[in-house]
Amino acid sequence: MTHGSILMACPECDLLHWVSAPPKGGVSFCTRCGATLRRGGYDSKDVALALHCAALILFFLAVSFPVMSLRLHGTVQEASIPGCARILANLGWPWLSAVLITTVLLAPLAHMIGMIYVLLQIREQHPNRWTVWVFRIVEQFGAWGMAEVFILGIMVSYVKLAKMAVVLPGPSLFGLGAFIVVAAAAVSALDIGSVWEELGSPAMGTFDNNPVEAQTAREANMVGCPTCGLLSQLEVITCPRCGATLHSRKLNSRERTWALLITAILLYLPANLLPVMRVLSLGHTQSDTIMGGVFYFLRSGSWPLALIIFIASVVVPILKIIILAVLLVSERRRSSRWPGQRARLYRLTEMVGRWSMVDIFVITLMVALVEMGSVATISPGPGSVAFALMVFSTMLAVQCFDPRLVWDSLTMAPGKQKEYEHE
Ligand SMILES: [Zn+2]
Numbered sequence: 001m002t003h004g005s006i007l008m009a010c011p012e013c014d015l016l017h018w019v020s021a022p023p024k025g026g027v028s029f030c031t032r033c034g035a036t037l038r039r040g041g042y043d044s045k046d047v048a049l050a051l052h053c054a055a056l057i058l059f060f061l062a063v064s065f066p067v068m069s070l071r072l073h074g075t076v077q078e079a080s081i082p083g084c085a086r087i088l089a090n091l092g093w094p095w096l097s098a099v100l101i102t103t104v105l106l107a108p109l110a111h112m113i114g115m116i117y118v119l120l121q122i123r124e125q126h127p128n129r130w131t132v133w134v135f136r137i138v139e140q141f142g143a144w145g146m147a148e149v150f151i152l153g154i155m156v157s158y159v160k161l162a163k164m165a166v167v168l169p170g171p172s173l174f175g176l177g178a179f180i181v182v183a184a185a186a187v188s189a190l191d192i193g194s195v196w197e198e199l200g201s202p203a204m205g206t207f208d209n210n211p212v213e214a215q216t217a218r219e220a221n222m223v224g225c226p227t228c229g230l231l232s233q234l235e236v237i238t239c240p241r242c243g244a245t246l247h248s249r250k251l252n253s254r255e256r257t258w259a260l261l262i263t264a265i266l267l268y269l270p271a272n273l274l275p276v277m278r279v280l281s282l283g284h285t286q287s288d289t290i291m292g293g294v295f296y297f298l299r300s301g302s303w304p305l306a307l308i309i310f311i312a313s314v315v316v317p318i319l320k321i322i323i324l325a326v327l328l329v330s331e332r333r334r335s336s337r338w339p340g341q342r343a344r345l346y347r348l349t350e351m352v353g354r355w356s357m358v359d360i361f362v363i364t365l366m367v368a369l370v371e372m373g374s375v376a377t378i379s380p381g382p383g384s385v386a387f388a389l390m391v392f393s394t395m396l397a398v399q400c401f402d403p404r405l406v407w408d409s410l411t412m413a414p415g416k417q418k419e420y421e422h423e
């Protein structure tokens, strides 16, 4: 034990570590599975606050201007992001509109406003129980924000629409790009661990056990908080610092992950076989499946876009399904082989999942922009419902899986040094 360091359980493998506050920009990793234990911010809380405010302003600019304008046979069609959502709802596709509103508008907005509120409360030095509550849920909103995937969607639909009409990028595209850069800077400026230390009284839970570092929290009869990381006795039900419910392992993790995974597998076929988009022009209808979209880009010579859509929409979902199935089966057989590799695969599925939504955003943009019935109409196909549901069920399956299960069949204790790495 070193002075000033706190005992933490690795969120992904449950191994106990003594962790000291990392230096600016430094990250401390788990010695066994490589998960991030604590990330030191690049700057102070005030800088993080300023950046979040700047991101909020850019966000409002991005949503109040049109994303693209389309010139077709003398008419100009343009729509902002809320405009797209409204058009979709009016055309009878409220679910598509809801996906757009939640992932591109509400989730980033709730994350920013929540962070600004918490950082202001800390600055004014009167954090209350609401501050703790807001900070506890704020991270969850961040996970469902998909502004960067939406930007990719804008680029893809730009290329698609450019074949039909004169397309001009709108100011929103640049606003959204600037927002993503500033929002990412705001997130990396902040040391989340130090915010928790200012919000909650105990920097370290109270426990009378005498834990050894090579033990897991469960072996030491303790449990780490999934939200704020505070370590408590195993009998404690709610975290004394943030109020989150404590479980040594996620409840019914295997059953829930399997259920969501099977749902995703069942949806995979209709998502890929049914048309995701219908284009009606000059009296004849053309239906496009996901693969049809890939071939369309290949035929028109935009192979980088064909590759992006193929990877995001076809490869990533099937890869996630296979990885989760492998993790569940190997855990069931209590396999102790390749735990490090399995942990990395799990982290990969967490990271790439959101990019599968790009095709859904392409559909929303194309439907909303080309709604002048005289020349052409684009409408979503039933495949798009199956596709969006499949992406959401794989994302939820990844969240339901408990990566600590991978390590539970292992008894060996690894090396104990911790290293700080500067990025
Ligand atoms: Zn670990």
Ligand SMILES: [Zn+2]
Pocket: 225, 226, 227, 228, 229, 230, 239, 240, 241, 242, 243, 244
């Ligand atoms: Zn907590």
